Amino acid sequence: MADTEDLSLSRRDLMAAGAASAAIAGAPATASAATPDAPHLAQVTFKVNGQKRSLTLDTRTTLLDALREHLRLTGTKKGCDHGQCGACTVIVDGRRINSCLSLAVMHEGDEITTIEGLGAPDKLHPLQAAFIKHDGYQCGYCTPGQICSAKAVLDEIKAGVPSHVTADLTDALKVTAEELRERMSGNICRCGAYSNIVEAIGEVAGGLSKGEMA
Amino acid sequence: MKAFTYERARTPAEAASAAAKDPTARFIAGGTNLLDLMKLEIETPRRLIDVNGLRLDKIEATKDGGLRIGALVRNTDLAADKRVRKDYGVLSRALLAGASGQLRNKATTAGNLLQRTRCPYFYDTNMPCNKRTPGAGCSAIGGFTRSHAVLGTSEACIATHPSDMAVAMRVLDASVETVKPDGVTRSIPIADFHRLPGNTPHVETALTPGELITAVTLPKPVGGMHAYHKVRDRASYAFALVSVATILHKDGSGRVALGGVAHKPWRVEAADSALPQGIKSVSELLLAGAKTTSQNAFKLTLAERALGAAMAQARS
Ligand SMILES: Cc1cc2nc3c(=O)[nH]c(=O)nc-3n(C[C@H](O)[C@H](O)[C@H](O)COP(=O)(O)OP(=O)(O)OC[C@H]3O[C@@H](n4cnc5c(N)ncnc54)[C@H](O)[C@@H]3O)c2cc1C
Ligand code: SF4
Ligand code: FES
Ligand code: FES
Numbered sequence: 001m002a003d004t005e006d007l008s009l010s011r012r013d014l015m016a017a018g019a020a021s022a023a024i025a026g027a028p029a030t031a032s033a034a035t036p037d038a039p040h041l042a043q044v045t046f047k048v049n050g051q052k053r054s055l056t057l058d059t060r061t062t063l064l065d066a067l068r069e070h071l072r073l074t075g076t077k078k079g080c081d082h083g084q085c086g087a088c089t090v091i092v093d094g095r096r097i098n099s100c101l102s103l104a105v106m107h108e109g110d111e112i113t114t115i116e117g118l119g120a121p122d123k124l125h126p127l128q129a130a131f132i133k134h135d136g137y138q139c140g141y142c143t144p145g146q147i148c149s150a151k152a153v154l155d156e157i158k159a160g161v162p163s164h165v166t167a168d169l170t171d172a173l174k175v176t177a178e179e180l181r182e183r184m185s186g187n188i189c190r191c192g193a194y195s196n197i198v199e200a201i202g203e204v205a206g207g208l209s210k211g212e213m214a
Numbered sequence: 215m216k217a218f219t220y221e222r223a224r225t226p227a228e229a230a231s232a233a234a235k236d237p238t239a240r241f242i243a244g245g246t247n248l249l250d251l252m253k254l255e256i257e258t259p260r261r262l263i264d265v266n267g268l269r270l271d272k273i274e275a276t277k278d279g280g281l282r283i284g285a286l287v288r289n290t291d292l293a294a295d296k297r298v299r300k301d302y303g304v305l306s307r308a309l310l311a312g313a314s315g316q317l318r319n320k321a322t323t324a325g326n327l328l329q330r331t332r333c334p335y336f337y338d339t340n341m342p343c344n345k346r347t348p349g350a351g352c353s354a355i356g357g358f359t360r361s362h363a364v365l366g367t368s369e370a371c372i373a374t375h376p377s378d379m380a381v382a383m384r385v386l387d388a389s390v391e392t393v394k395p396d397g398v399t400r401s402i403p404i405a406d407f408h409r410l411p412g413n414t415p416h417v418e419t420a421l422t423p424g425e426l427i428t429a430v431t432l433p434k435p436v437g438g439m440h441a442y443h444k445v446r447d448r449a450s451y452a453f454a455l456v457s458v459a460t461i462l463h464k465d466g467s468g469r470v471a472l473g474g475v476a477h478k479p480w481r482v483e484a485a486d487s488a489l490p491q492g493i494k495s496v497s498e499l500l501l502a503g504a505k506t507t508s509q510n511a512f513k514l515t516l517a518e519r520a521l522g523a524a525m526a527q528a529r530s
Pocket of ligand 1: 082083084222240241242243244245246247248249250285311312314315317320321322323324325326327329376377378379425426427428451452453454480
């Protein structure tokens, strides 16, 4: 599916503009050659929440901006835009990343899951339900990133990826509150809902006793 | 961000020669440092060469019993590798103490080594900085210096290297494998890879223009007890004020390197030899010649104590 409608400057417009200026000034018929600062366009195709999407984008477009501004998937949030807050966390090929520090054109063929793909209002993901039950948010701005991150954290523990607080690198991993706090440290919550976030994730993990929550 | 063209390199040699032909070109791996700097227009490449498709993402055993870590191996995968956890624990520990889960999933071995300083003036394009603009002057000298280097500094720059992984690589005597634009390969000992600032703080490594890192090689395991102790302003997701990587043997001998104190991971041979004599002698030798300001002098005390903590941790 072509999604160029959403681009403020579509490829066709640029070609037309290029052709027009070429006709007038004899300039080369590509936008990029016009001035050194003109945008360079590139095409990329990836799957978002199971749906194939093709975009023609300014090469500078981050995955975050492609999702929000071009595909109108505004569940993923922009906090810092510099990898410092985790609000933009999405899952790419099963792994969580900060979509603000990744170029959209570098995701050719990738499978991307955003909060919209994890669950829907009438069919919540267990983590979404648990965040509601445990009040794992106040303003909710960090929440899509928290939940995408939490989903990947549980998968990482299952896959045996150790963390900074794992006592023995060669032992089997446990889901403890300490582990969850450390693994979720890349997601900042300005409202400070941290303890409820850990409780929500702990419940879904099924491995946390009340005592371990403390 | 400045506009740039984007291409995917197919072979390491092709990537290197493409980069050498165009001084405005940069390789991009995980992008977690480069894109951050491009957004601030501290880095302004006009051509990005994506090296993710070069199949440099494997960890393989070497003939002499060591490990060859592809340049594109992600920090998460390196930290989680069973062989690394068992035989090179200090490396797993250092990686896991850095950045966040999201960032480690993208960050690569080569990109981590080449990440640039976190000096706040380097990041502030309104302030003079010799690293950003050679000859412009250093705003940190005489400015706010709490996070800056205390060892190996120069009149031109007092920045630190922010990598945790590099400190572990230093204590493990890793070597950096590269390919040059003419196809010639070489191996650079990690000790010679990062440079001190001197008069050219913008020249940070031994790499020549276009030279591509293909792998980092670890010698065969040295055994011993491994520890990485990082001290930072919050418990997670923060750069080191001071960090210590150490490998200790039962007979009291061992190795030690410091992070957060210099423009490169800091290791002193004489300090290694002094390990059996205890922390006082080791830290005296490691920190000899330190030049501090009133704001960062605390790093000397902190380094000595962190060394004690790391040694206790290794023995536990
Ligand atoms: C919020 C935040 C917190 C962080 N905290 C920590 C921390 O606590 N500890 C820590 O150690 N790090 C930390 N980091 C830094 C992180 O580790 C680096 O950003 C990451 O390792 C860089 O790897 P990359 O693959 O993304 O590099 P890129 O951004 O892709 O590249 C970095 C540089 O390396 C060059 N390059 C990449 N690959 C090659 C190659 N094969 N050959 C030659 N040149 C190459 C690029 O041209 C570029 O100049 C943090 C980063 C952020 C954003
Ligand atoms: S310490 Fe180095 S990086 Fe920081 S302002 Fe001075 S020259 Fe720039
Ligand atoms: S918006 Fe990406 S980490 Fe903050
Ligand atoms: S709920 Fe407000 S920032 Fe987390």
